[in-house]
Amino acid sequence: MRLLVTGGAGFIGSALIRHLIRNTEHHVLNLDKLTYAGNLESLAEIEGDPRYQFIEADIADHERVSEALLQFQPDAIMHLAAESHVDRSIDGPAAFIQTNIVGTYQLLEATRAYWLSLPENRRAAFRFHHISTDEVYGDLHGVDDLFTETTPYAPSSPYSASKASSDHLVRAWHRTYGLPVLITNCSNNYGPYHFPEKLIPLVILNALEGKKLPVYGDGSQIRDWLFVEDHARALLKVVSEGKVGETYNIGGHNEQKNIDVVRGICALLEELAPNKPAGLERYEDLITFVKDRPGHDLRYAIDASKIERDLGWVPQETFQTGLRKTVQWYLDNKEWCRRVQDGSYQRERLGSVEKI
Numbered sequence: 001m002r003l004l005v006t007g008g009a010g011f012i013g014s015a016l017i018r019h020l021i022r023n024t025e026h027h028v029l030n031l032d033k034l035t036y037a038g039n040l041e042s043l044a045e046i047e048g049d050p051r052y053q054f055i056e057a058d059i060a061d062h063e064r065v066s067e068a069l070l071q072f073q074p075d076a077i078m079h080l081a082a083e084s085h086v087d088r089s090i091d092g093p094a095a096f097i098q099t100n101i102v103g104t105y106q107l108l109e110a111t112r113a114y115w116l117s118l119p120e121n122r123r124a125a126f127r128f129h130h131i132s133t134d135e136v137y138g139d140l141h142g143v144d145d146l147f148t149e150t151t152p153y154a155p156s157s158p159y160s161a162s163k164a165s166s167d168h169l170v171r172a173w174h175r176t177y178g179l180p181v182l183i184t185n186c187s188n189n190y191g192p193y194h195f196p197e198k199l200i201p202l203v204i205l206n207a208l209e210g211k212k213l214p215v216y217g218d219g220s221q222i223r224d225w226l227f228v229e230d231h232a233r234a235l236l237k238v239v240s241e242g243k244v245g246e247t248y249n250i251g252g253h254n255e256q257k258n259i260d261v262v263r264g265i266c267a268l269l270e271e272l273a274p275n276k277p278a279g280l281e282r283y284e285d286l287i288t289f290v291k292d293r294p295g296h297d298l299r300y301a302i303d304a305s306k307i308e309r310d311l312g313w314v315p316q317e318t319f320q321t322g323l324r325k326t327v328q329w330y331l332d333n334k335e336w337c338r339r340v341q342d343g344s345y346q347r348e349r350l351g352s353v354e355k356i
């Protein structure tokens with residue numbers, strides 16, 4: 001297959017592309033605008049592979065996207081490009097509306113024109129796979145409740161509202177124009193190459209430097225965590241075998257309170273990085289509770305039984321095994337972290353190639 005991946009220089013997109021190049025024969029075009037969250041150094045290990053290409057472009061740029069589609073001739077689009085950080089969406093929602101809603105709309109329109117231009121057999125096989133989040137469902141209050149594919153949407157933050165809007169657009173393009181779409185809604189991801197503004201890498205890197213470990217409120221918010229490589233495997237399953245028009249929830253059966261995640265990282269660091277910054281007795285002593293985020297959802301948890309039953313996908317990592325791998329990865333990849341933290345990954349782009 002020829003797969004066009006949007007947002008492939010981001011955390012999940014780069015894990016997906018590494019997985020595709022390592023484990024399949026597919027050809028991949030990575031279309032990414034390279035915002036602060038896009039880092040081509042996360043793709044260094046596959047750079048130069050003849051089945052991988054990159055183009056720097058904005059999904060909202062209809063003309064450029066249309067050109068890329070005509071030249072690359074994808075059999076499927078996997079759409080991950082988005083503004084993705086909730087705190088940033090609270091401080092400045094405009095970019096989220098522009099990329100997640102307007103960008104998705106422009107991408108859908110460019111895709112529809114391309115799809116209509118395909119010969120009948122390729123048109124029938126074509127797929128537009130939209131990658132979304134469980135945050136569109138809002139907050140879970142009952143302890144036993146889980147999000148299913150039919151849970152009504154009730155997004156709380158500008159980020160989740162913009163993702164919910166994009167999901168609605170994708171569904172409408174299927175119902176109205178017949179575009180063969182697939183939608184996946186996934187729980188919180190973690191793993192290697194995660195941008196250090198997100199909870200798990202932030203805690204690991206702050207702890208190693210002896211900095212405070214900020215925890216919102218009392219840390220009792222519950223998230224359902226999935227190792228990013230399990231997500232990449234699920235996405236490949238869905239784009240290859242998913243039923244057109246369907247939504248699949250993806251989750252790891254790993255509900256954890258934020259405070260327990262932070263304590264778990266501290267415990268792993270005691271074992272894997274025992275040489276602590278001067279004067280620090282226990283990594284846990286760095287935990288600092290900070291004012292809660294406005295509109296913070298208390299609990300998210302995914303019922304992933306549909307994708308397990310229909311497509312035979314199950315996560316390979318437990319939270320314990322995945323978290324250990326993640327902490328070890330950050331300990332082994334200090335150069336990647338340093339270049340993200342000091343901004344050099346943006347100033348001196350390594351491996352940026354633009355060719356289709």
Ligand code: NAD
Pocket residue numbers: 006007008009010011012013031032033034035036037038039057058059060079080081082083084085099103131132133134163185186187188189190195
């Ligand atoms: P990320 O922020 O790490 O990466 C986003 C990528 O999109 C970056 O490479 C960025 O340069 C690119 N991008 C942003 N705006 C663009 C534009 N206008 N045109 C082209 N490229 C653009 O995000 P992520 O964590 O990898 O998430 C990827 C997708 O998965 C998002 O759609 C997100 O909503 C969804 N998702 C994320 C999680 C999670 O836990 N991270 C969970 C579920 C779903």
